[in-house]
Amino acid sequence: MSMSTWFWTIAVALGIGLCYKLPSVLRGGRNPLARQAAGLLFAACGVFFFAAPSTIAAVNRYTGITNFAAPWVYSLLTGFSASCLLLIVKWRGGTPESLRRTTWWVYGSYATLIAALWTCFALSDHSVERLRDLDTYYATTPWMREMIVLYLLGHTGAVLVTSALLWTWESRVRGTGWLHAGVVLLSVGYVMNLAYDITKLAAVIARWTGRTDFDWLSTDLAPPIAGIAGILVALGFIVPHAGERMVQRTAARREYRALAPLARLLQPVPAASAPVALGRFAPLELRLTQRRTFVRDAMRLLQPYMDAAQYDQAEQAYREGGAKPAKAKALAGAATVTAAVARLQAGDDRMREQSARPPIDSISDLVSISRAIRRLPKDHAVRWAAASPERSVTS
Incomplete structure (x- = not known):
C-alpha cells in the first residue's frame, strides 16, 4: 500500500x-x-x-x-x-x-x-x-x-x-x-x-x-x-x-420477538384504531413501538374480561409447584390473558363488574407473559384453568 x-x-x-x-x-x-x-x-x-x-x-x-x-x-x-x-x-x-x-x-x-x-x-x-x-x-x-x-x-x-x-x-x-x-x-x-x-x-x-x-x-x-x-x-x-x-x-x-406470542394471542381483541401497515423493512424501532402500542391497547381493552381470582390461584399453584416468584407471575399472567381472550371471543362478560385486576400492565411484565405463553400448551393445569375459570387451578 x-x-x-x-x-x-x-x-x-x-x-x-x-x-x-x-x-x-x-x-x-x-x-x-x-x-x-x-x-x-x-x-x-x-x-x-x-x-x-x-x-x-x-x-x-x-x-x-x-x-x-x-x-x-x-x-x-x-x-x-x-x-x-x-x-x-x-x-x-x-x-x-x-x-x-x-x-x-x-x-x-x-x-x-x-x-x-x-x-x-x-x-x-x-x-x-x-x-x-x-x-x-x-x-x-x-x-x-x-x-x-x-x-x-x-x-x-x-x-x-x-x-x-x-x-x-x-x-x-x-x-x-x-x-x-x-x-x-x-x-x-x-x-x-x-x-x-x-x-x-x-x-x-x-x-x-x-x-x-x-x-x-x-x-x-x-x-x-x-x-x-x-x-x-x-x-x-x-x-x-x-x-x-x-x-x-x-x-x-x-x-420485538419476545412480544410476538402475546401479540398473536391478542389479535381477536378489537383494535382501538386502525393499525398503520408497516413493511418488513421498516425500521426496527418503529415496528417495536407499533407492537408495544398494540399490545398495551389490547390489554387495556381486555381488562374487563380478566379474572383476578384466577390469576391469584394460578400464581399460587405455580409457586407451590416449585416455580420462582417471577416465573410464577409470568405463567399466571399468561393463563389469565389466555382465558380473558377466550371469554371475549365467547361474549362472556361476567368479569366486567370486577374491581381487582391482575398486575400485568408494565412492558417488562408483558414481555415475561409473552414468553410464558409458549409454555402454556405443555401445562395441563393452566390450560384447564383458562377454559374453566370458576374452578380452582389445583382441582
Whole structure:
C-alpha cells in the first residue's frame, strides 16, 4: 500500500467516526461537547487527507507555490491540536466564565501559532519541492526550521495534556462498558501521537547535529505511527456510539420477538384504531413501538374480561409447584390473558363488574407473559384453568 493510499484510508476511517458523531451534534443542538468532538474529527480527517504525498503534490501544483502544502498541513495539524485542548477543557467543565476564558486563550494561542507558521514560510527559501521528507530536508534552513519546530511543539503540548487527562479519566470510567473502551482507545491513540512527535523531533535534532542517518525516523517510521494513531482516535469515538447502538438494537430485536406470542394471542381483541401497515423493512424501532402500542391497547381493552381470582390461584399453584416468584407471575399472567381472550371471543362478560385486576400492565411484565405463553400448551393445569375459570387451578 502506498503512503498516499494509507493516509487516505485513515482519512476515511476518521470520516466514518465523524459520521457517527453528526447525529448527536444535530440532536444536541448547542451541546459544546458534541460539536467539539465533531470538530476534532473533521480536523484530523483534513490532516490525513492533505498529508498524503499525492495530495501534497496536487496542492503545490494547483497553487503554483513550491511546498505550499507544508504550512497548510501544519495549520490543519495545529487546528487539530487546538481541538484536542478545547475538548479536554469542555470535558473537564467549570464555570461559564472560566470555560470562556480558557477557550479564548486556546483560540488565541493556536491562531497566533498558525499565523507564525505562515510568516516563517513566507520568509524562508523553500524552492525545492519535498513530498515526504520536508521536515528533515529543511531542518536547518532558516525560517523553515522555525516553522517545523513550532508545529511540532504545538502538537506535542496539546497531545501531552490530552493524554494525561485521558489516562486520569480511564480509572473513573471503568465498568462503563463501551465508554471505557472508547476512552482506552483514545488514550492509546494520543500516546501514539506523542510517539509521532518524538520520532519527528529526534530526526530534526539529528539533522541539527549534522547527522542524516536518523532521517528514516521522520520519513519511514513517523507516518505509520501517525496512521495507527488516527485509526485509534477514530475508533475511540466510533466504538462507544456503535457499541451502544448495537446493544440497543439487540435489546429492541429481542423485545420485538419476545412480544410476538402475546401479540398473536391478542389479535381477536378489537383494535382501538386502525393499525398503520408497516413493511418488513421498516425500521426496527418503529415496528417495536407499533407492537408495544398494540399490545398495551389490547390489554387495556381486555381488562374487563380478566379474572383476578384466577390469576391469584394460578400464581399460587405455580409457586407451590416449585416455580420462582417471577416465573410464577409470568405463567399466571399468561393463563389469565389466555382465558380473558377466550371469554371475549365467547361474549362472556361476567368479569366486567370486577374491581381487582391482575398486575400485568408494565412492558417488562408483558414481555415475561409473552414468553410464558409458549409454555402454556405443555401445562395441563393452566390450560384447564383458562377454559374453566370458576374452578380452582389445583382441582
